Amino acid sequence: MPSLSEPPSAVFQLGHARVNLRERVLLRNGEPVQVGARAYAILEALIEADGGLVTKHELLARAWPGVVVEENNLQVQLSKLRRALGDDRACIVTESGRGYRLLAARANERTRSEIANGPRNVPGNGDHPTPPAARLPNLPPPIGRDHAISSVLGALTCGRALTLIGSGGIGKTTLSMAVAQRFEAERGGHVMVIELAAMATADEVARAVKARLSAHGASGTSGNSGSLLLLDNAEHMIAAVADIVHRVLDDYPALHVLVTSREALAIDRETLMPVEPLAVPEREADEQTVRRQAAVQLFMKRVEATGRPVHGDPEEIGLIGEICRRLDGLPLAIELAAARVPTLGVEGVHRGLADQLTLLSRGFRTAMPRHRTLRATLDWSFALLDSRSRTLLRRLALFTRRFSIESLCAVACDATLPVSTVIDGIGELLAKSLVKVSFDGPIAHYRLSESTRAYALEHLLSAGEVKEVSARHARDLASRFRNQEAAGSGPALVTGEHPEDMLDDTRNAVDWAFSPDGDVRTGVELSSTLVSALLARAKLDECGRRAALALQARQALPEPAMPPAAAIRLKIALAAVLPNLEGPVERACELWREVHEHALRIEDDGLRARSYWGLWNAMLSSGKVSDARRYAEQFEQFARQKHCRWQHIFATTLAATAAHCAGDHHGAAATLEAVVQHVQAYPNDAAEIRQFAVDPLAVCYAGLARIRWLEGDVGEAARLASRSLDLIPAETMEPWFTHVLGVVAAPLALISGDRERARHYLSIMRSQTTLHRLTIWHEFGECLAAILLIHDGDVVRGLSRLERTLDSLLARGFRRLTSPLIVECAQALISVGRTSDALDRLQDAQAFCEINGSFYFMPEILRGRGLCAHAMSRTFDTDRPYDAHALTRAKACFTKAIAMAQSQGARMWELRATLDLIKLPLGDEEANEARNALSALANRFDACSAVPEVREMFALLASTQPSPALS
Incomplete structure (x- = not known):
């Protein structure tokens, strides 16, 4: 097979060391030796000089193209190269003041001859027997790959060389075997499979390819349908495989070649087809949608294969969907996770995802060694990287989701890893399928899979770089937030970045900043932006915890610790969520007063309007109706003076609600009806009001529902309550969904005698308040549930529960709508x-x-x-x-x-x-x-x-x- 040759002088012998320039491999005594990219570039230059002198300037230009560096950097790399050569270090000779030369470099003629002409011995008759032909395994069709199989077969019809690329464990081998089976069954051609993972040299690959083609009688005219040569796992021999495939395509016109690799061959006539993860369910998908996803089907099938039945109840199916989503639809990871279900159960596997690499550590004994654990798969990929790319990969561990090139450079770059190196490195990581890229128009965003990130984080910890890299990450985020605010965009996540990506990165940065090795000042500053974003996304529990932690940490900092605006944002966030979480509600009142005083002091009209709303809500939550009414009226007057129509309408709505709580139902109803008419006529005003996370129509309908019930129109009250629920936005339901359930829908159903509807509402309320940790509203709902129990006739149990939860609610300072609970409790007490x-x-x-x-x-x-x-x-x-x-x-x-x-x-x-x-x-x-x-x-x-x-x-x-x- 003369076409399968390497160009002359690709392999050189240096004493006991052997160098393959094409594969960039240095072997010493037959064992591979790690050599950095710059040291290897120097070695190449010396070999190419064929014993001639290479000046220092030439070596510097070769190792650091386009970059001016000090001469001592060259000395460092030469020292590394000499250490790599071991006993043969004397091959590199220094000529003082002139440069360097390499002695005794000779081409390895035996190696070149074998590559060019095939092995001297036929299989079974020599020292290097060719591996036996691999047979196609009899495998069932892979789950979720029907479309991919058809696409690959179609591409092989149009072109002759196709490379399936993707990260380790994505299912390239499984897909290629399924394609080979279909190719053989539908086209009747020969299929030749060569597993490359165990091969270490181009010599072995060349012999194996020649042997397969000879064994199958392949020729340049082997029929119309042709044969298929499948080269599996080519990434560690990518240069050799690329050369061989290029020559095979020339010599065998009817042959099709299918390659699986973590990076492309980069030859002409190659068609690339990325292997995508299996489909995973969206976070909010219903049970049937979750079941239909390929990743979930694979997980369930693998669990059933262990003999452990899948219960299939909605809760378990939901957990399986979350597991598959967290594993990014990676088939290997999913199979390894499923294998742990008999031991840990589905819930245990779900909990264990925090430590993926340990959890996913037992695969099928029939799997290839590097696929028996997720760690082995990643070790295989990591070993193929040069030292700079390894450094870059581990520094990317701080990005939990997508990241831009600016973020990448800000976090990864330092004196040892300049921007140009990072740019090259991200290209290599992309080529080797360790990093994924997506585009928003022309803008590229990069991402690590969860499992790759966990692996990279381990290496970051081992390298002792966590503190340094985390500090750069946190400082970069803080700087970008400051710049955005200075540009007038307000305290928000950075414009142009995906909000959820920024949210997760900021969480990580804040967690590090408040750790023992962190930077408290940066943590407080970042928290002020983070809590605003969390509040806007209705993540109330996390918002409250982070705001409270940051405010407490701020007290220990010297003044001025940060701009006042950052502290105000923290106070707003905590004050806004306390009446929904654990309280105390009085603390929310205090915080809103501080915000209001600050707004008056700096004459910030927007902040002043926000503080009026906050004060009204906090006062009403604490049962201080007169104070709530007073702040609403002040808000009305302020909005009128500023000629701000939407603020005036909002303030009027708040004043009417407070009037209703004060007993002026008739006046409140008239005002609320007028607001409804106005908002329907001017929908833009409603949109402005929603920036306070309040829908004015929902507030109006809720108030009118209570008033109509008091007036005796029970049917209209129920209709208005439903309309109020309908206006809750699906993307940020809480706390308003629970609020409407608790203050309108459930109480009206209960006192109207519709116990089943009340039971339904309270069941939803219990679920929502538990899920979102809305402690105050959870206790409020439990009070209503206890009253329902009393109405059902179980007075003793209902009263015990009611007294306990009511007392807890009152202790938190929550007095909104608690009077009817007290009256119901009193009636039950009288009855016993x-x-x-x-x-x-x-x-x-x-x-x-x-x-x-x-x-x-x-x-x-x-x-x-x-x-x-x-x-x-x-x-x-x-x-x-x-x-x-x-x-x-x-x-x-x-x-x-x-x-x-x-x-x-x-x-x-x-x-x-x-x-x-x-x-x-x-x-x-x-x-x-x-x-x-x-x-x-x-x-x-x-x-x-x-x-x-x-x-x-x-x-x-x-x-x-x-x-x-x-x-």
Whole structure:
């Protein structure tokens, strides 16, 4: 096979050392020796001089093309080269003041001859037997590769040389074998498979190729369909394989060549086809969509092969989808993960992904050695890199997602790794499929797979570079954020970068900055931008934790530690999330006051508007309705003075909501309806308001739903509650989804008697609050669930749960809409004979509401006190069954509740108090008056209503004879 030759003088002998210039390999006593790229360039120049003198300037130009460096750098590289040659170091001779020359370099004629003419011995008759022909394994079709197989076969029809490129473990070999099977079955041609992984020299490759072609009788005219030569795993012999394939294509016109490699051959007539990962489900995909993804199907099939059944419940399927997503759809990683399921279970594998390289450490015994563990696969790739590319790869470990060339240089470059080297290095990593690239138009973004990143991070730790590289990473991010803010873009992630990429990188930088080896000042500065981004993405729990940590760390820094704006951003973030997380709510009030004072001091109108909204929300959450109303009115006045229409509409909405909480339902309803009309007419105003993460229509519909229920229009209330839920944006549902469920949808369903709907809402609320760690709203939902339990008849268990969660909620300073919870708790306490405890709770609630102007539920508190007085009036004395003074107090409470409800237009509260009044032992005249009042109320309600009190009213009226006053 004369065409399979290397050019002359490709292989040289230097004493005990052998150099292959084409493959860039140096062997000493038959063992490979690592030589850096610059040292190797010097060796090449000396060999090419064929014993002649090479000047220092020539060597510097060869090793550092286009770069001016000090002469001592040349001395360093020559020292490395001499160490690599060992006992043969004397081959490099120094001629003082002139340069260097290489002695005793001679071409290895035996090697060249064997490459050119094939082995001297036929297989089985010499020292170097040709490996036996590989047979096609009888494998089932690979999962998720049907389209890829067809594409490869089509490409082989159009061209004769195709290289499947991709990272280790991506499934190149599996795909190529499936292609070979189809090629053989459909085209009837010979398939010759050569596994290159175990071959170390071009000599071996050449012999193997010649032997396969000879064994199959391949020739230059071997039929119309031709034969297929499959060269598997060529990356470690890429130059030799490229030369051989080039010559084979010339000598065998009917032969097709399929190569698998982690980098391209870079020859003409080569078609490249990247092997993509298996399809993985999106994060929010439903169960059926998750099941359809190829990566998930592979995982489940491999688990079933272990004998462990896959339960297939939605939770387990969701975890499998997350596992496959975290493993980037990499088939090898997925198979290795599936192999651990019998031991760890699906949940255990999911938890173990934090340490992928350890978890994915047991593969099939039939796999190639480098594919038996994920670490072995990566070791194989890492060994093919030169030292500079290895350094670059490990420094890329700090990028959790995509990164730009600017970020790459800022983090990776230093005195040992200049920009030009980094640019070359990223090209090599791309060529060897260790880094992926994607494009947003002309802009390139790079990314490591999760497993490659974990491997690179291990090497970064081993090299002792974590502190230095992490510091550069953190400083670069901080600088870019500062520059963006100085340019007027505000505290946001860098424009032009993918937000989620920047978010993850900033998280990592902040984590390092607050570590023992970190930089606290940089951590606080980065946190101020990070928490703003987290808040905008409704990641409330993480936002709160990071803001609290940064504010605490800031206290230990000397003043001025950072620009005031950074501290204000941290305060805004923490204040915004505290009323949803664990509180205390009063801390949120304090923080918003500090923000407001700062806004007034620096005359920042945008910050001032934000502080008004924050103060209103914090005050309302703490039950301080009068303060909330005052700040809303100040906001209205401020917006009016600034002629800012959208801010004025927003402030008006807040003022109306506060008025509703103060008991002015009629006025609030009129204002909210006007706001709805305005926002529908001017949708741009609504868009401006949403920058505060609030939809004004959702707020209006929620308030109107409560008011309509109070007025007795239960059907309209339910419709408005649904409309409020419909307006919650899917991309940032929380905390507003839980908020609407908790303050409108679930309570209205519960007090309307629709227990199943209430149960459904509360189930969703429990799930959401647990998932997002919204502790305050979780406890609020648990209070409602406890009330539902009481309504179901399980008073003892429901009351125990209600008292526990209600007390925890109040201890956090959360008093928004807690009065109805207190009234329900009081009623349950009365039913189990704990009337004094009930009265204590009601008296505390009444005092708090009166001090803070919260009169929305005051009629209910008064009714509750009437129930306590009624319970206390019972003497169990047959002669005097009721205590007159207690009865008088009960009547007074019910009467006052009715009067206040009437003044508010709250017919539901009026109905409840009237029904309880009728249950007192009244005189005939008082009883008639109460029934007449009830009859008048009946005209305002639907007789078909499912609300328990409405049904009770109509049943009571139907059971009594008309009084003279009604005739």
